[in-house]
Amino acid sequence: MQENLEIQEKEVYELKICTERRGAGPISECIQPTTHGCEKVGKEMLDQTATNSGTRKLTALHHQPTQDQQEPEREMNADFGAPKDLAGGLQQRRSLYQPTLPPCLQGATVKVEYGDATTTIDPTCANVVAQAFPRTYGQPLVSFVAPPPDAVDKDRAPIRVGVVFSGRQSPGGHNVIWGLHDALKAYNPHSVLYGFVGGTEGLFANKTIEITDDVLASYKNQGGFDLLGRSIDQIRSTKQVNAAMTTCNNLNLDGLVIIGGVTSNSDAAQLAEALVQNNCKTKVVGVPVSLNGDLKNQFVETTVGFDTVCKVNSQLVSNVCLDAISAGKYYYFVRLMGRKASHVAFECALQSHPNMLILAEEVALSKLTLMEVINKICDGVQARAELGKFHGVLLIPEGLIESIPEMYALLQEINILHNNNVPVAEMPSQLSPWAAALFQFLPPFIRRELLLHQESDNSAQLSQIDTEQLLAHLVEAEMIKRTKEGRYKGRKFSSVCHFFGYQARGSVPSNFDCDYAYALGRISLHMIAAGLTGYMATVANLKDPVDKWRCAAAPLTAMMSVKRHLRGPGAIPIGKPAIHPSPIDLKGKAYELLREKASSFLLDDFYRTPGGIQYEGPGCNAKPITLTIENQDYMGDIEILKDCLSKVRTMVKPGCSREVLKAAISSMLSVTDVLTVMSHPLNAELPLYHFN
Numbered sequence: 115m116q117e118n119l120e121i122q123e124k125e126v127y128e129l130k131i132c133t134e135r136r137g138a139g140p141i142s143e144c145i146q147p148t149t150h151g152c153e154k155v156g157k158e159m160l161d162q163t164a165t166n167s168g169t170r171k172l173t174a175l176h177h178q179p180t181q182d183q184q185e186p187e188r189e190m191n192a193d194f195g196a197p198k199d200l201a202g203g204l205q206q207r208r209s210l211y212q213p214t215l216p217p218c219l220q221g222a223t224v225k226v227e228y229g230d231a232t233t234t235i236d237p238t239c240a241n242v243v244a245q246a247f248p249r250t251y252g253q254p255l256v257s258f259v260a261p262p263p264d265a266v267d268k269d270r271a272p273i274r275v276g277v278v279f280s281g282r283q284s285p286g287g288h289n290v291i292w293g294l295h296d297a298l299k300a301y302n303p304h305s306v307l308y309g310f311v312g313g314t315e316g317l318f319a320n321k322t323i324e325i326t327d328d329v330l331a332s333y334k335n336q337g338g339f340d341l342l343g344r345s346i347d348q349i350r351s352t353k354q355v356n357a358a359m360t361t362c363n364n365l366n367l368d369g370l371v372i373i374g375g376v377t378s379n380s381d382a383a384q385l386a387e388a389l390v391q392n393n394c395k396t397k398v399v400g401v402p403v404s405l406n407g408d409l410k411n412q413f414v415e416t417t418v419g420f421d422t423v424c425k426v427n428s429q430l431v432s433n434v435c436l437d438a439i440s441a442g443k444y445y446y447f448v449r450l451m452g453r454k455a456s457h458v459a460f461e462c463a464l465q466s467h468p469n470m471l472i473l474a475e476e477v478a479l480s481k482l483t484l485m486e487v488i489n490k491i492c493d494g495v496q497a498r499a500e501l502g503k504f505h506g507v508l509l510i511p512e513g514l515i516e517s518i519p520e521m522y523a524l525l526q527e528i529n530i531l532h533n534n535n536v537p538v539a540e541m542p543s544q545l546s547p548w549a550a551a552l553f554q555f556l557p558p559f560i561r562r563e564l565l566l567h568q569e570s571d572n573s574a575q576l577s578q579i580d581t582e583q584l585l586a587h588l589v590e591a592e593m594i595k596r597t598k599e600g601r602y603k604g605r606k607f608s609s610v611c612h613f614f615g616y617q618a619r620g621s622v623p624s625n626f627d628c629d630y631a632y633a634l635g636r637i638s639l640h641m642i643a644a645g646l647t648g649y650m651a652t653v654a655n656l657k658d659p660v661d662k663w664r665c666a667a668a669p670l671t672a673m674m675s676v677k678r679h680l681r682g683p684g685a686i687p688i689g690k691p692a693i694h695p696s697p698i699d700l701k702g703k704a705y706e707l708l709r710e711k712a713s714s715f716l717l718d719d720f721y722r723t724p725g726g727i728q729y730e731g732p733g734c735n736a737k738p739i740t741l742t743i744e745n746q747d748y749m750g751d752i753e754i755l756k757d758c759l760s761k762v763r764t765m766v767k768p769g770c771s772r773e774v775l776k777a778a779i780s781s782m783l784s785v786t787d788v789l790t791v792m793s794h795p796l797n798a799e800l801p802l803y804h805f806n
């Protein structure tokens with residue numbers, strides 16, 4: 115115990131310095147205790163960053179479409195599936211990491227339990243979905259448990275499966291293939307797994323490599339999708355569906371596993387329906403992999419890759435926070451990925467505590483105009499200037515631009531012009547007078563970006579629209595105006611803009627993403643073996659340790675809804691049923707926590723340094739804060755608190771300072787628990803734990 119006390123005191127000393135430097139805020143938030151192990155991992159991570167680019171065998175598939183070229187010709191990269199040089203260090207160590215498996219997946223088979231028949235998450239759409247999916251609608255929920263010890267091991271025929279990366283790159287994607295492969299071989303060593311080379315285009319053209327132990331060796335727990343590559347992320351048109359069906363028939367596939375987000379899984383549902391209707395035996399399984407974290411519903415808690423992407427971006431955000439406070443002269447405007455929902459920006463804000471976060475969901479709900487958003491930011495800048503602070507960090511999601519009503523209307527008009535094949539040069543003159551006026555008001559660089567050709571799902575290319583620069587530009591103009599009018603008397607406003615977009619997508623996945631993806635891959639095989647089609651592989655209880663995870667499969671149609679014209683009882687569903695991105699729950703616990711902290715974040719420079727992803731040692735099993743908080747059971751928390759209190763009493767002397775007490779408490783709780791405690795409704799009854 116004495117030894118423990120010494121460690122605590124040393125930490126408190128470091129934390130005090132940190133507290134003085136950064137102002138208020140939970141001490142534990144300011145520093146992560148360093149151990150010998152952490153230093154070692156940290157150094158090797160840097161080495162890996164330095165060598166990564168030199169060791170990649172792939173040339174990037176991404177090709178920036180020009181204004182009048184929607185889908186450029188793609189060259190198939192001959193190196194897909196080739197072993198890659200792991201260059202030692204972290205990459206090599208990661209390739210040796212063996213994902214932890216939930217108990218039910220540890221054997222070659224599982225017991226399949228069928229639950230209730232499903233409808234849809236939005237019962238008002240049930241009829242529309244049922245009509246669109248006559249063969250696959252209403253299937254039951256399925257869960258997988260370990261087979262009883264006395265289960266008779268029946269003969270298992272070999273299974274033939276194909277796998278395709280359909281969505282955008284997301285850390286952990288390779289582990290889905292690895293998990294699928296291992297489960298397939300454990301099921302029957304003569305089973306075969308084909309990987310479609312070059313994404314959905316490879317599926318249509320039947321371009322495959324056989325996935326073997328040797329092929330997988332250098333892709334285990336590695337970032338990117340470069341084992342197979344990806345292309346247009348679509349299996350939608352009749353031609354595409356027929357091409358996919360022909361491939362399934364030609365390869366005599368028992369199953370096809372489609373890896374991707376909301377769009378890919380909606381397409382998977384359509385394909386499953388088409389295959390059943392055409393008596394094709396191939397079972398279609400979707401796996402939720404998307405960095406955006408927006409494939410979330412009562413069946414899916416989070417997507418593979420979200421955790422890693424948030425961790426990488428949180429580190430970058432916290433780095434610019436410390437840069438900002440050090441020089442005290444710039445406002446950093448940071449845009450993060452997230453087209454239809456702001457989950458990445460939200461999680462990064464909870465991790466790094468920047469001064470401001472503008473969520474697309476909030477703007478859409480309050481119908482804020484562009485100038486209202488600008489004024490909100492300027493008010494924040496002004497409030498900080500009154501405290502003598504001329505720096506700050508603002509986070510926005512890439513979807514913010516579309517959530518501003520007048521910008522959305524302008525983008526819609528441009529979209530229609532694209533659909534009518536109007537040449538880009540003629541578009542400005544064909545806008546409605548109202549939209550043309552807004553278009554002319556915008557700076558030229560934004561005008562050019564707004565006119566870029568749409569994505570394959572017909573939406574604007576939000577990753578290419580520099581919304582952070584637009585905001586910085588307009589905020590600067592407004593601050594100059596306020597200065598001239600005598601409303602602002604502070605130092606000249608200066609900004610630096612960043613898009614932390616593509617940097618994180620290829621990151622080495624976190625332990626959580628490695629384990630989650632590998633488990634989903636294994637579940638996919640059991641789904642095919644059970645003859646399920648039109649289902650998504652799912653895992654529940656993700657906030658808990660892996661041995662508590664529950665493995666299941668949910669019908670894709672159960673996650674579908676239909677977009678509607680009007681709100682309320684007279685609403686008319688329109689469009690095709692699809693799995694839609696889930697926005698941030700503005701009534702959820704995580705959002706409530708953020709709102710409580712908003713004014714402190716704005717004014718106190720309550721920056722937090724989560725550091726780089728840890729693969730070993732303390733913090734290596736950290737989970738996304740939003741996932742943990744939203745799924746937290748409050749009564750469970752209070753038990754954690756009580757347990758913590760009894761341990762802390764043995765660590766600190768009676769009458770110790772508040773700082774020493776806080777540090778001791780923080781050492782007992784994970785960062786996530788600390789955040790949960792802060793938002794706990796029973797917090798008031800335990801004033802000792804009041805971290806505010």
Ligand SMILES: O=P(O)(O)OC[C@H]1O[C@](O)(CO)[C@@H](O)[C@@H]1O
Pocket residue numbers: 176282405406451452453512575576577
């Ligand atoms: O790689 P691309 O085609 O530029 O795609 C970018 C888009 O993909 C995502 O990273 C993931 O959906 C979006 O956030 C982003 O808008």
